[in-house]
Amino acid sequence: MIAGQRLDDNPCRPRHFKPPPCSAIVPDGPAQQTLETCRARLLVTSALFALAFTVVALRIVEIVIVGGGTAESQIGRFRIVTPPVPSHADIVDRSGNVLAATLDSPSLYANPKQIVDATEATRKLLRVFPDLRAPEVYAKLTSGKSFVWIRRHLTPLEQYDVNQLGVPGLEFEHEERRVYPDGSLTSHVVGYAGIDNAGFAGVERALNEELRERREPLQLSLDLRLQYVLREELQHVIDDFTAKGGAGLIMDVNTGEILAMASLPDFDPNRPVAVDPEHPKTLLADRMFNRITLGDYELGSIFKIFTVAMALEAGTSTISSTYDASHPIRIGRFTISDYHGKHRVLNVPEILMYSSNIGAARMALAAGAQRQREFLDRLGLLRKPKIEVFEVATPHYPPKWREVNVMTIAFGHGISVPPLNFATAAAALVNGGILRQATLVKLPAGHVPQGQQVISTKTSEQMRKLMRLVVEHGTGTMAAAPGYVVGGKTGTADKVSGRHYAERKLLSSFVGVFPINDPKYLVLTMIDEPHPNKQSHGYATAGWTVAPATSHIIQRVAPLLGVQPVDENSPEVQRALMVESLQGKRIETY
């Protein structure tokens, strides 16, 4: 510092002189402080940067080496595509055959604002869809809106053709469509869905919500093969007897599962409103009508099984009780007579075998109105059926159960029930007396739903024997299917028209159970307004119409169901079906 002063002081110092280096100037005071602050800030900043880079580096190490953890979900450059779930689950039969499926089907719409030449576009569109009407399409394309449907649910080929047209302003909207590969075969059970896939009938309607939520297909209890057999045989009977319609069901008597349910005429759920080319005159309402659940019929003589079961259960009759059926009963303006009367005293098996109205009426009278009503109620015949379709009818029965009602109800007139109710109750009569609700949804294998004991096992056993007699010697002999030990009951009812019974309008029905010695399946068939033909010798009664059909159905269906045929004359079967009171007596054939 002293030397410096001295040099500066000397005016004559040489110009090339370079002063020697001196120690760093350390400012004092405020400058010093400023410098310190800067250095501290720099240090902090660089420390922060270093930290940040360390974090980044560590993260990279984690992603690359450790495996990244949630990296994939955090990076959102693309919308991650999730497979669109079909809006409604498929419906399949009990062995997995598709009954209803949801398929992709693009719909064509136009954005008229982008259409350059509407005339040209219309002409091109008509080339692909010749059934469209030109003025309508043209009006749509010139409407000035930004969205108009041209055609919904295209086939893949149509989509390709439209793409080939190369018209700007035509776009596709992804839509789904319900398809029913089996067409009318299961129409009444599966039902159908509208253009937006909401169910309009059958299971589609009743289980719409469930189908919407499910991802797995819904498995119905139906068996497609049985359904086909049932429908085909019913169609044969209808054609043979030029009937108005028919219906039938096959049910597992021990679980309540419905294996087949058909109602004719029917419709194609793929085109529900289209006219049936084979029966162009049949009304749409007729075809949509499910006779099994929505029909409400006076079923006639097949109701006698309930009368007999009621009397046996209540103890007002035994199997050897006898009733006088030699004269018609007159009550008020009614006369109750037998169709093919024996005009003598009949015992209980004979009443059922020969289907005696007089006998059944007397039997019911002996039990009384109260018992009869209670019994029918217990069997669920007076309640709306519960099943997986909404199309169900409420039974009709007299509000006041008078004596005349007791007698007519005994043979199935004056009370109308849906055939489904009848089948459910009839299954309970033969399966050991347990009433189980009918269902259209497949139960898990081996699962037997909790039922309600409605009659004793003894009565049930007696009913089986009696129903076997009907097929062996009674009105239902034509329902026999050799080897399958069929038991059943025929029923031919006069149809009500207006306030009276129509003379020549019949409703013939048959309920068959096989094998009756160990009941497994119930077949109910009915035919509406059959007309006699030559082969039936002028008859249109159940014994000539639906009983043979039941026999055919059982013979075709039993092998599919794995029912082993037995020798009907073997001692075991004979013993199982022996009716003690008839032992040694000569049984008159019907």
Place this chain on the structure above:
Amino acid sequence: MIKLGTVFWLVLVSLTGFAMFAVKYGVQSLEDELNHTKKATIAEEHAIRADEAEWAYLTRPETLDEMNRRHLSLGPIATKQLRVTLNDIPLRVAAPVMVDAPTLVEPPAEGAVPTTPVSAISLESSEKPPEVALLVKPAPAKTTAKPIFSRRPRSLDELITQISAGR
């Protein structure tokens, strides 16, 4: 010392940057691939659904019945065909009585067949031998027809070739 530190940091930064971008592009391409696969899966799923519906349509009982009528003429199983259970069918006869000799005549070859379940059940076994005999009788060219028929087919293909050769 300071310079060494700077170099270290520079290298680290560039390495980090490189690694980061490498990972980023890696992820992007993987994501592209994922999306592509997912789209393809969806397309496949739709195709499968359509195929299943198509299969259901083509195997409707109605169609099968029609095709059966046209090509096979099979009828419903009759009760008499089910009278015999598997347990009733005797086991195959132990001794190899079959068919090794090339000079074998046809009816005995057919006679050996009833040990198999099918012909034991079906009632047609009695009708078959004459048919076969008829088939073979008018064929004098023994060299071609005989060796094929004298051997029992081991596979379905063999059976089919035998039948077509017989025709």
